Amino acid sequence: MPEPVQAVSRSVPFELERHESGGERGFDLGRAPLMRVAVMELGEGRQRVVWSMHHVLLDGWSTAMVLEELSEVYGALLEGRRAPERGRRRRFREHVGWVRAQDGERAREYWRGLLGRWGRPTSCRRTAVRREPRGRRPGSSRWS
Numbered sequence: 001m002p003e004p005v006q007a008v009s010r011s012v013p014f015e016l017e018r019h020e021s022g023g024e025r026g027f028d029l030g031r032a033p034l035m036r037v038a039v040m041e042l043g044e045g046r047q048r049v050v051w052s053m054h055h056v057l058l059d060g061w062s063t064a065m066v067l068e069e070l071s072e073v074y075g076a077l078l079e080g081r082r083a084p085e086r087g088r089r090r091r092f093r094e095h096v097g098w099v100r101a102q103d104g105e106r107a108r109e110y111w112r113g114l115l116g117r118w119g120r121p122t123s124c125r126r127t128a129v130r131r132e133p134r135g136r137r138p139g140s141s142r143w144s
Helices: 060-078 092-101 104-115
Strands: 017-019 035-043 046-053
Touching: none
Parallel strands: 017 035
Antiparallel strands: 035 046
């Protein structure tokens, strides 16, 4: 494939899952949805919301934007306020158009100049995976 392709479904069924405990399930890239939200009952009126998605769905920047917005809405609801209004965000299609309109050679020169002081690629040695405390997953966030 000479160019990446993005497939967007007009409608994808969404179901909030309820669990007594967590479990690991993967995602099938050929079938929607590539995201799940589950509520786990912890007892004593406490719940944990677990948001799982395939990493191809959102990059780090986009994930941070979603979590920031979710945090604002959650905080407002806890305080009995209306959720804050959001302005229109740029569509991904618009971003792709903007990227394609950039001068590719100028961008290459910029990065070559910026990264030119390194004579060779940075070594990324493989290290042992850090163990998270029981019940925590890498990249997880907690709100109370």
